[in-house]
Amino acid sequence: MGEWDLLGHLLDKVQSHSTVIGKVWLTVLFIFRIMVLQTGAEKVWGDEQSDFVCNTQQPGCENVCYDLAFPISHVRFWILQIIAIATPQLLYLGHVLHVIHVEKKMKERMKKQEELDDQTNLLLKRAYKVPKYTKSSGEISIRGRLLRSYVLHLLAKIALEILFIVGQYLLYGFSLQTRYVCTRFPCPHKVDCFLSRPTEKSVIIWFMLVAACVSLVLSLVELFYLCVKAVKECMARRQDYTVTPVTPPPSERKAFKNRDEMIQNYVNLENGSPENNNMGEIHI
Amino acid sequence: MPLTSSMSWPALYTQLVGANRHATSLGKIWLSVLFIFRVMVLVVAAESVWGDEQSDFTCNTLQPGCENVCYDQFFPVSHIRLWCLQLVFVSTPTLLVAMYVAYRNHRDKRKLLQVCAFAKGQDEELETLKKRRLPIAGALWWTYACSLVFRLLFEAGFMYALYVVYDGFQMPRLVQCDQWPCPNLVDCFISRPTEKTIFTVFMATTSSICMVLNVAELVYLVIKAFTRDFPWVTQN
Numbered sequence: 001m002g003e004w005d006l007l008g009h010l011l012d013k014v015q016s017h018s019t020v021i022g023k024v025w026l027t028v029l030f031i032f033r034i035m036v037l038q039t040g041a042e043k044v045w046g047d048e049q050s051d052f053v054c055n056t057q058q059p060g061c062e063n064v065c066y067d068l069a070f071p072i073s074h075v076r077f078w079i080l081q082i083i084a085i086a087t088p089q090l091l092y093l094g095h096v097l098h099v100i101h102v103e104k105k106m107k108e109r110m111k112k113q114e115e116l117d118d119q120t121n122l123l124l125k126r127a128y129k130v131p132k133y134t135k136s137s138g139e140i141s142i143r144g145r146l147l148r149s150y151v152l153h154l155l156a157k158i159a160l161e162i163l164f165i166v167g168q169y170l171l172y173g174f175s176l177q178t179r180y181v182c183t184r185f186p187c188p189h190k191v192d193c194f195l196s197r198p199t200e201k202s203v204i205i206w207f208m209l210v211a212a213c214v215s216l217v218l219s220l221v222e223l224f225y226l227c228v229k230a231v232k233e234c235m236a237r238r239q240d241y242t243v244t245p246v247t248p249p250p251s252e253r254k255a256f257k258n259r260d261e262m263i264q265n266y267v268n269l270e271n272g273s274p275e276n277n278n279m280g281e282i283h284i
Numbered sequence: 285m286p287l288t289s290s291m292s293w294p295a296l297y298t299q300l301v302g303a304n305r306h307a308t309s310l311g312k313i314w315l316s317v318l319f320i321f322r323v324m325v326l327v328v329a330a331e332s333v334w335g336d337e338q339s340d341f342t343c344n345t346l347q348p349g350c351e352n353v354c355y356d357q358f359f360p361v362s363h364i365r366l367w368c369l370q371l372v373f374v375s376t377p378t379l380l381v382a383m384y385v386a387y388r389n390h391r392d393k394r395k396l397l398q399v400c401a402f403a404k405g406q407d408e409e410l411e412t413l414k415k416r417r418l419p420i421a422g423a424l425w426w427t428y429a430c431s432l433v434f435r436l437l438f439e440a441g442f443m444y445a446l447y448v449v450y451d452g453f454q455m456p457r458l459v460q461c462d463q464w465p466c467p468n469l470v471d472c473f474i475s476r477p478t479e480k481t482i483f484t485v486f487m488a489t490t491s492s493i494c495m496v497l498n499v500a501e502l503v504y505l506v507i508k509a510f511t512r513d514f515p516w517v518t519q520n
Contacts, residue, residue, distance in 0.1 A: 003293075003324050003327045003328045004328075006319050006320060006324065007324065010316065049336060049475060049476065050340070059345070060458070060471060060472070063342055063457075063474070064457060064458075066476070067457065067478050067479075071478040072479045072482055073476075073479060075329075076329045076479065076482075079328055079329045080329070083324075086320075090316070094313065185458075186471060
């Protein structure tokens, strides 16, 4: 896996900050796509140009016909595809690392605050922010901005995957024919050119296509799963939400009839409103 | 064995990651972009595209030696070699920073040993010295800024060299050559010109992205130094 090690190492880091389906997606990527590409596809396409033979003696004709038939080789196309779909994940990793870095700094600041006396503590607590993403166990939970970033990366991945699958279809179709007919200078007339190992190549093309579709389906399922979870949590929170009357503005405020009413109002205010999260919290 | 595999890119990566501990976030992003989008693509993809560049360079002549001289005329330095050199040169300024950090650590270690020669907990202090992350200020700031400027110069230089040697980023399908011993103006056909154009454009794009990152990092460093030395400017 030599050259893919760095990519593997970086994508592994994201694993701990993805959903379960995200982890499955990563495994599919590494085993069914990268490994197959390295061990199988490269050997099959190894003699693609040397064994591309045209029925002509005209020098240069084979070169130009090969160039016309394969503007970019399948293997290179798949390499670019894998790099392209890994990129949104790497951008998400960047965001996660940034969040971890910021939260670490906040925690350090909070530790320093604890050493101050209570009075200054009270004043400073309101001024400083509190770590938002770190759970009590020390892990990062995917919520708020991080969740938004995760969903965006999923959408980008899906879009790129579809783009490359459609691109491959438009360039080559999904199987290779044995014969390619070519009429390009300097070929003197319509020339028959014969590909090397078309059947074996078609098998691998189908395999890589299926792997790409599986990855696409996994990404779609993950998106759907996140949506469903978000809706469920939203509904659950709405049910827990006890409606308390909001304190009326001073002009409309009446004097409390008795002491009990005043205490009840105070208690309501103390309970406060639920946390104001834009996208809600997802515990994965 | 292709040249780049024996050049041991992982060893270079280890060196750069060590030096990159003292880099800004943009520097860390730059390193990842460098290794994933440039080194990996070079080793995994580009090499196989250029692998048969001379063997499949065909000229419309039976004259022996004509293909050799024509190939040599149009490809004085192969793209792959230029990119390897570019990547090596671009990585080198980071080692400047590593050297400076090593010098600082050595100096501080000596001071520490002199000061607390008989104190306990000396080993712990030495450990923290090794693991600490120096703030980018003073001489380190200048070293870092210089390394960024050199990086930019090397990137730009190599991109320009590639553009000049090959007359743009597009690979022609046909070149015409009349070097001795070719008997007349001979048509020579290059192997896989479209694929080569695609990868040349890809590498040029990633090179530009790296240059943009370097410029952004330089601007960030300058602003950071400015706000540190003149804090009253940012206070209203």
